[in-house]
Amino acid sequence: MAAQSEQAGLPKAVAKMEQIHRMRVSLASTLEGRSEEPTMETMKEVCKPVGMQAMAIGKENGLRDGELPR
DSSP states (O other), X not given: XXXXXXXXXXXXXXXXXXXXXXXXXXXXXXXXXOOSOOOHHHHHHHHHHHHXXXXXXXXXXXXXXXXXXX
């Protein structure tokens, strides 16, 4: 039964991962054409929103901060 339940949630998980990927690609595209090296501010602008979205999705699905799914 647990395997069936996990498989039923798979399409939703894939859709969420695709959403995060699109967000990452979109934010990373803002770096194209820049001549300066990435800085910590760049990380805050590009990486942090993606990480925050991933954490929010994890919380929506019952994961605690820093916890990985089993």
